[in-house]
Structures are given as structure tokens and as C-alpha cells.
Amino acid sequence: MKDVPRSGRRQLLRMTAMLGGGVLAQRQRLLAWETPGKLGAPLGPYGERSPFERAVRWHRESKTPEAGSCFSPLHASVGTITPSSLHYERHHSGIPTIDPSKHRLVIHGLVDRPLSFTMAEIQRLPSITRTLVLECGGNSAGEWAARTGADVQRSYGLVSCSEWTGVPLATLLAEVGVKPTASWVIAEGADACRMERSIPLSKAMENTLLAYGQNGEMIRPSQGYPLRLINPGWEGNTNVKWLHSLKLTNQPYMARDETSKYSDLMPDGKARIFTYRMEAKSVITFPSGGQTLPAIGLYELTGLAWSGNGKIERVDITTDGGRSWTAAELQEPRLPIALTRFRMPWRFEGRETVIASRAVDETGYVQPSREALVAVRGGNSVYHFNGTKFWRVQADGTVTNVDA
Amino acid sequence: MKDVPRSGRRQLLRMTAMLGGGVLAQRQRLLAWETPGKLGAPLGPYGERSPFERAVRWHRESKTPEAGSCFSPLHASVGTITPSSLHYERHHSGIPTIDPSKHRLVIHGLVDRPLSFTMAEIQRLPSITRTLVLECGGNSAGEWAARTGADVQRSYGLVSCSEWTGVPLATLLAEVGVKPTASWVIAEGADACRMERSIPLSKAMENTLLAYGQNGEMIRPSQGYPLRLINPGWEGNTNVKWLHSLKLTNQPYMARDETSKYSDLMPDGKARIFTYRMEAKSVITFPSGGQTLPAIGLYELTGLAWSGNGKIERVDITTDGGRSWTAAELQEPRLPIALTRFRMPWRFEGRETVIASRAVDETGYVQPSREALVAVRGGNSVYHFNGTKFWRVQADGTVTNVDA
Missing domain, CATH: 3.90.420.10 (Oxidoreductase, molybdopterin-binding domain)
Structure with a gap:
């Protein structure tokens, strides 16, 4: 079989190397769970999601609710497809x-x-x-x-x-x-x-x-x-x-x-005018603004990258405020002009830090820093922001926007 | 740009070659359409499908509606993903x-x-x-x-x-x-x-x-x-x-x-026992049982192929009851162990004929005929049917199962 999830295995090796065996620390041992013992809901013509799942699109209150934007809940996304119900x-x-x-x-x-x-x-x-x-x-x-933007949905959900x-x-x-x-x-x-x-x-x-x-x-x-x-x-x-x-x-x-x-x-x-093309861009969706890491320990840092020019070739991650950058795993297949999920195991040590991602596409275009972008495009711009996005992880595990 | 839809262009060339220019015959010229001129529905947190779309999963009536099967409406599917709401x-x-x-x-x-x-x-x-x-x-x-099975949903919708x-x-x-x-x-x-x-x-x-x-x-x-x-x-x-x-x-x-x-x-x-793997299989979803071709003319014949062994390598189509077979276009990317959409332009001449598809996977496994499968597995089998599937297109454009 050629379809072995090598990417996941590489990550596992990294994680176990980081922790010396136990990938999850501080867990309870064998905790029984009372499974339901009665007949469940019957078959139906059209499936809905669980009532426990509540991620929805957010939009600003307005006197003209016919005009405006609905933001996709990127913080709750997995994989690379957006459910049609939650598309921006x-x-x-x-x-x-x-x-x-x-x-x-x-x-x-x-x-x-x-x-x-x-x-x-x-x-x-x-x-x-x-x-x-x-x-x-x-x-x-x-x-x-x-x-x-306080969170990734309201700031990057379009x-x-x-x-x-x-x-x-x-x-x-x-x-x-x-x-x-x-x-x-x-x-x-x-x-x-x-x-x-x-x-x-x-x-x-x-x-x-x-x-x-x-x-x-x-x-x-x-x-x-x-x-x-x-x-x-x-x-x-x-x-x-x-x-x-x-x-x-x-x-x-x-x-x-x-x-x-x-x-x-x-x-x-x-x-x-007619600046149609969307250049390479990326954003970390976990951990991101408004989320809280429950404890010190190992996490999967993940996010999304894309480019109007073609395939995403590489995504680098910093977890120390930009001093060092590490290549993340990219989900295959990397399709041109599509969301590419990136992932990296990361240990939160309980110390404040700043994290960010930086995408490179197959044309060699590198996602610029916010400062480099502003230096060229100035302060009048509204559209086509694709600067790198930093989140601050505080010592207590709460995550905020860097300027918050 | 490397992402030109070559497949579609090849098909277009085939279609125009078949028709000498006009890909759609017997159509009305420039017919105006009164577009709605009033404000539409407001923004919302969760999108639903159009009330004009009514494809649902079908299941047999039963005294125990908690046990049974819901069949995916393959006849209404496009692309390669199944909407979660309509997954079997x-x-x-x-x-x-x-x-x-x-x-x-x-x-x-x-x-x-x-x-x-x-x-x-x-x-x-x-x-x-x-x-x-x-x-x-x-x-x-x-x-x-x-x-x-009268139609592709009830016979192949699992x-x-x-x-x-x-x-x-x-x-x-x-x-x-x-x-x-x-x-x-x-x-x-x-x-x-x-x-x-x-x-x-x-x-x-x-x-x-x-x-x-x-x-x-x-x-x-x-x-x-x-x-x-x-x-x-x-x-x-x-x-x-x-x-x-x-x-x-x-x-x-x-x-x-x-x-x-x-x-x-x-x-x-x-x-x-423990015959886990699902072998290569395919089925034409359009035209299929229960559908009607509205007129003589050009259509896109399409269907789905898959294999538990890996990628689909080839799908052949017959539109003359098995006398001749032609390779269909395969939608890229062809992912291993995933639905692969196949397509072929086809002109319905108003004469009765029988159509079928036959998949080959990357291991070289060829989807067998029903007769070849029954010759080996006999008449007691219930599971793992993957014989080729024929549909009869009648002279009036109605499509039925071959034995109907």
C-alpha cells in the first residue's frame, strides 16, 4: 500500500521525540464511560449536524441585513474543505x-x-x-x-x-x-x-x-x-x-x-484598479485569538494557507515571536488555488510567546510581513492584505491578537 | 498557468467535432429572463440549500426505523464529494x-x-x-x-x-x-x-x-x-x-x-469471512434508471468509479451494448480509495441502446462482468457485488434497468 499517512507518522516521531514516549501528559487512566443502551434516532432523508456543534457564521448587526459579510468559523474548521453551510x-x-x-x-x-x-x-x-x-x-x-480582530473568524473568516x-x-x-x-x-x-x-x-x-x-x-x-x-x-x-x-x-x-x-x-x-489576483497568505487557526490552552503540554498547531498563483510550496511557523522558523507539515494533495492545511506539533511551556505562519507558493512568492506590505502600499489600503499574522499566547494559556 | 482545464477542452473538441460547431441543437435564441428586482434574503448564520433542490436519501419503510439503510441520491450528485447530509x-x-x-x-x-x-x-x-x-x-x-434496482440511487446508493x-x-x-x-x-x-x-x-x-x-x-x-x-x-x-x-x-x-x-x-x-476489501467498481449516474433524455442530441454521460486498492486508472464506456468501449475522461486529482468522476460526451440518436462503464484500478484489477463474477462466486452471495452495470436507453429517451 502506498497510502500510508507518512505525514502523520513523521509528526508522531517528532512528538514522541519531544516527550520521550508519552504523547499526552497528565491524563487520567482507564476512565469508563456509560454508553447509551437504548435505541437511537431513526433513519432520515437528510442528515443534520449534532446539537452539540454550534459553530456558525458571524456577521455585524446592521439596519440593512441584506448587505454585509458572513465570516466562516475558521477556528472550528478541520481539513481543507469548508462546509457549504459555513462558507463565507x-x-x-x-x-x-x-x-x-x-x-x-x-x-x-x-x-x-x-x-x-x-x-x-x-x-x-x-x-x-x-x-x-x-x-x-x-x-x-x-x-x-x-x-x-479579536479572533480568527472575525479577522480572517472571509x-x-x-x-x-x-x-x-x-x-x-x-x-x-x-x-x-x-x-x-x-x-x-x-x-x-x-x-x-x-x-x-x-x-x-x-x-x-x-x-x-x-x-x-x-x-x-x-x-x-x-x-x-x-x-x-x-x-x-x-x-x-x-x-x-x-x-x-x-x-x-x-x-x-x-x-x-x-x-x-x-x-x-x-x-x-483591476488588482484581481489574491497573493499567497496563511493564518494559524489553532491556537488563535479567543482560544485558551487548557494546560502545559503538547498540542497540534494548525492553520490554513493559500495562493491565487497556484500551489502552496511551504509554510514556516514561528513559536518564538519570529526569532526562528520551522517548516510545517503540509496536507496532501496540495491543489493549486485551494486551501492547504498545515500542521506542526508544539509544546506549550506555560511561558508567554508569539506565534505566526508564513506561506511560500510554487512561484516562489513569499508572504510578506505586515511592515513590508505597509511600506509599499501605505496606510490607505483596504483590500488585499496578506501580511503575516501573529497571535500572542499568554502565560495562562489565553490567546489574543498581538495588539490586544 | 498550469491549471487550465485540459480535460474540459479535450471534451469540447470532441463535442464540437461531433456536431460541427453548435454544441447545443434546437435551442431558442436570446430569450430574456425577468430577474428579481427587489432585495433578497438577509445574511444568516448557517446556509441551507435551495427549496427547489429536493434530492434526499431514500430508505425502505420499516416497523423498526432505527435499523436499515439510507441510500445516497447518486443521480443528483456532481463532482466527487458527497454532501454530509446526503452520505449513505x-x-x-x-x-x-x-x-x-x-x-x-x-x-x-x-x-x-x-x-x-x-x-x-x-x-x-x-x-x-x-x-x-x-x-x-x-x-x-x-x-x-x-x-x-429501478434507479441508481436505490441500487447503488450505498x-x-x-x-x-x-x-x-x-x-x-x-x-x-x-x-x-x-x-x-x-x-x-x-x-x-x-x-x-x-x-x-x-x-x-x-x-x-x-x-x-x-x-x-x-x-x-x-x-x-x-x-x-x-x-x-x-x-x-x-x-x-x-x-x-x-x-x-x-x-x-x-x-x-x-x-x-x-x-x-x-x-x-x-x-x-473477513473479506474486507472493496474491489474496483463503477456506475453510470447519468443517464441512469428512471431518468429521461428530453430530446435527440448531445449529452455529457457521467458516473463514478472507485477501488479499495488505490487509484482509478481508467474507465471504459460502452454506448452500444458492449460491442465497443471508449476511455472516459477522469476528473483529477485521482485520489487513492476515493470516488473518481468520469465523463464522456455522447450523442443520443433516438435509437434504443444499452450503456455501461468498466473501471480499472492502478493495480491492474479490471471490474468484471456480472456473468464472470457469478461464475466464480455463485448465486448465494449478498456482499461485494462489483460487476459491470448496464442501463437501457429506450428510443423515447427513457432509461431503465436492463432487466426492467
Whole structure:
């Protein structure tokens, strides 16, 4: 068998080397547990999670609850997939209720044959499946000015990972016939605000997906049911939900969400626009802000890394405030533009320390320090924060943001 | 970029070659669709699927609804992951409600230090994540005697695939210290029937997992919350749910579920027992029994393949009743012992035909025909059916089981 969990074994060797045999200290010996002796709940058509599990998405209270962001509970995540129910959300005018039998995708503009497609027609076409990270361009925006997020959910929770299934946009563009003068695709959602983003034709031909499936079933309403544009590696906002129209043009639209928003105001007062790609980034999810280590002893330090450029090649961890860095174990398979789980055994000695992670992707891009990032991008930025993230572990085991 | 969906492009080339340009025939041109113009639903803590999506698990009506099987709706699946809510189930005495703070895993028998572990202790240890197929040993049992299943859910729905996260059992066995005389591990569940299976120590040391995570969150109650034994590639029944006890022994237990059940009665009247491994298998999910092709034209034929031996290497498709076979596209990444989605463009000509798939795994094992399987295993078998599966596509587009 070639599927031996070598990674886990290497970690075990490290852990036992650290402790000289016993991986768990200070435990009670053979403690009996009274198992239930009566018939359990019957079979059912649709499984729900345990009532003991209460992790939910958090969002700010607002007078317009149709607009805002829901943050994924990263502190409670395991593995690399985000449950669809807990995938982050960013909405501008609420979640429309769409009957898939009535939904149409219209492709028009600089094409030979403007056409509309039903969902049934789209689902008949050759499809592909890709596991992809989505991250809001404004994820961890609070870290630009000060490290304000009390926990990893509220500060880094606008990132999630799903298995998406759909049709390459290139397939439908071949069907409508793109005119030689076309160079942009304007995508429009069916929500009340008609979310619009301009996508270069080169990206659309390269790997943009018209997705209808998420994690093995149809996309959920809050994720764009029944059809969502997926632009691998690009900021969340370009992955237009409830997609109903694609217009081929010879220039971008300069829509509200690519001019007044989702542009990067540089120190000299000029704005960079169309900064689509999300660069390499990582965050430790355990231990992280708001959590408490119950005792001195051995723990598995873990977190998530990702890059819009491709695969994560390496994640380094510091558990001494940045003086030394150690390579973490990376969960295989490392898929391009997907969440990669990293892990490292770590002994908490009951002394205050500061921990952080630093990702390197397959292009050689190294996640910068916050200071290096601010030195280039200044203090006006809102989007694309990807500086290294430090958590303070206090002597009593409580974990806080470094500036808290 | 290296992440171009080559597979989809190859399929598109095939499809356009088949049709000479237009991939979708007989469609209406530019049909407008009235998009909703009002604010949608507000942000929420936990996302649910669309009310227009109604795929659920099916189970037989019974006077004891705590015992039985729930079949995953494979006909509605996309990609390779099964949503946890729709993962197949097989219960013998219902789903216990377990408070994870009270749950204990006891390891005893032929060990140096019998110990019990809390969930918190287990979750502190080095973990790994693996995407794995689980299949009930009795999946598609109806195919042994006659092809009785009307659709793919009821006949093949006892197979699912999840991303499991947990601790290698080898880690905890090192902690308790296995005595040299031990050769078996007896796993017991906390359900009312105390489900028991005997696992060879060699398997336990090789790749057995103590899983607490499924698809990015804690395992759901119907899947074994809070702890499940995962034996990669072995029949579902060995993946003991609600795991609370592991006893090291020098012989198997010959428990009810490995003697009167989950044994293979051969033509000579002798029974094979401990036939754990699930061999290579595949089934077409579209088009499949109960579905109807709406018109003559191009479709994406698709299905799922898997093997307890490792990766799927190849899936061949026949659309002419077995006279000719063509290699299907396989979705990457092909993970060992996981569902692999296969796809092939196919033109339905309005003439009756019979379709089937045949999987080959990386060991060279070829999924046998039903006839070849029955010739060896006879007519007494209940478990481990993995013969090729044919569906009849009738001239009017309806799809039935070949014997229906």
C-alpha cells in the first residue's frame, strides 16, 4: 500500500521525540464511560449536524441585513474543505430566490450569435470539477491599520474552499462566437443591485468556470444558486453570484465595484484598479485569538494557507515571536488555488510567546510581513492584505491578537 | 498557468467535432429572463440549500426505523464529494445522541497501559486528512440475483465520499503499548447493539484513522459523531461509528457482523469471512434508471468509479451494448480509495441502446462482468457485488434497468 499517512507518522516521531514516549501528559487512566443502551434516532432523508456543534457564521448587526459579510468559523474548521453551510458570504442586496427552471444565462454584445441558455442546457455540456479557495478582497482588512480582530473568524473568516463543478466559460464563448474586437466580458448578477464585474477575455478563455455544483450538490442560494462565475485565484467579488448575463465588450465597464470599491489607494494618492489576483497568505487557526490552552503540554498547531498563483510550496511557523522558523507539515494533495492545511506539533511551556505562519507558493512568492506590505502600499489600503499574522499566547494559556 | 482545464477542452473538441460547431441543437435564441428586482434574503448564520433542490436519501419503510439503510441520491450528485447530509447510512440500532465532552475512547486488552481518551485529548494529537470512499459491503446486492434496482440511487446508493480528518490509530497504539502477543483490534461502537468488528493489527498500524472531522466540520451524528473508525478501502461496516472501545486481542471476535453477516457464501456452501476489501467498481449516474433524455442530441454521460486498492486508472464506456468501449475522461486529482468522476460526451440518436462503464484500478484489477463474477462466486452471495452495470436507453429517451 502506498497510502500510508507518512505525514502523520513523521509528526508522531517528532512528538514522541519531544516527550520521550508519552504523547499526552497528565491524563487520567482507564476512565469508563456509560454508553447509551437504548435505541437511537431513526433513519432520515437528510442528515443534520449534532446539537452539540454550534459553530456558525458571524456577521455585524446592521439596519440593512441584506448587505454585509458572513465570516466562516475558521477556528472550528478541520481539513481543507469548508462546509457549504459555513462558507463565507458577501452580499450587496440580499440573496435572491431563483427558480432554476426559469433562470437564463444571456450572452450578448460583441458576439456572432447572441444566445440565452437554460440551466438544463448548461448542465448537459462537458463539465469539470475544481477544488478552489475563494477569498473576499477585503478579508483581514482590519490588519492594515491595526490588528483589531479579536479572533480568527472575525479577522480572517472571509475565506473558504469548495469543490466547484461547472462548464468552462470558453465552451459557451465558442458557441456564441466571439468577435475579434472583443477583449472584455462584463458579468452581471441577478441580485437587486445587479452586481457587475469586468473580466478580461484572456482570463475567461483560460480558466473561468460557469459553476452550478458546490461540494457535490447544486450551489446553495447564498453562494449564487443556480449559477456562479468562478474566476480561480481572483478576489471573491469577481466570482459573480446568480449569474444571468455576460456581455462581450472592447473595454471594461468601470462599474461601482471596480472603481469606488475593490481598488487599491496607494500612498501617492493614485488608485490601482483591476488588482484581481489574491497573493499567497496563511493564518494559524489553532491556537488563535479567543482560544485558551487548557494546560502545559503538547498540542497540534494548525492553520490554513493559500495562493491565487497556484500551489502552496511551504509554510514556516514561528513559536518564538519570529526569532526562528520551522517548516510545517503540509496536507496532501496540495491543489493549486485551494486551501492547504498545515500542521506542526508544539509544546506549550506555560511561558508567554508569539506565534505566526508564513506561506511560500510554487512561484516562489513569499508572504510578506505586515511592515513590508505597509511600506509599499501605505496606510490607505483596504483590500488585499496578506501580511503575516501573529497571535500572542499568554502565560495562562489565553490567546489574543498581538495588539490586544 | 498550469491549471487550465485540459480535460474540459479535450471534451469540447470532441463535442464540437461531433456536431460541427453548435454544441447545443434546437435551442431558442436570446430569450430574456425577468430577474428579481427587489432585495433578497438577509445574511444568516448557517446556509441551507435551495427549496427547489429536493434530492434526499431514500430508505425502505420499516416497523423498526432505527435499523436499515439510507441510500445516497447518486443521480443528483456532481463532482466527487458527497454532501454530509446526503452520505449513505447503515444503522443497526439507530443514531445515539452523544455529548462529546462525556465521550471516552477506551483502549484495553493486550496493551501495557490501558487508557481512556477524551475527545479533547484526541483532537490535540497530530492529525491527517484523507478523502475516502465508503461503501457498504451490501451495496448493489440486488444485482447478484437479478438487476432489480429501478434507479441508481436505490441500487447503488450505498456508496459515498468524504474528506475525513483524524488521528492515525497507530499513534494511540504507541501510547498504550501493544503487547507482542496482540494481533487483532476489536472495535466497538456506542450504539445500542454495540456494533463490533475485528480489525487485523497490521491494518490498524498501516492506515486506520480515528476520525472526528468530515468535510471540514465535526462528523455528523448519523456518520458516527463524535468519533469513527475509518479503515481505508474496507467495507463500510468495518468503519465502526460512535467508536468507544478498542480491545487488543490475539484472535478475532467472530462477532455477529462478521459471521452471520458480511461473509460470502460460495457455490460449494463454504463461507469466506473477513473479506474486507472493496474491489474496483463503477456506475453510470447519468443517464441512469428512471431518468429521461428530453430530446435527440448531445449529452455529457457521467458516473463514478472507485477501488479499495488505490487509484482509478481508467474507465471504459460502452454506448452500444458492449460491442465497443471508449476511455472516459477522469476528473483529477485521482485520489487513492476515493470516488473518481468520469465523463464522456455522447450523442443520443433516438435509437434504443444499452450503456455501461468498466473501471480499472492502478493495480491492474479490471471490474468484471456480472456473468464472470457469478461464475466464480455463485448465486448465494449478498456482499461485494462489483460487476459491470448496464442501463437501457429506450428510443423515447427513457432509461431503465436492463432487466426492467
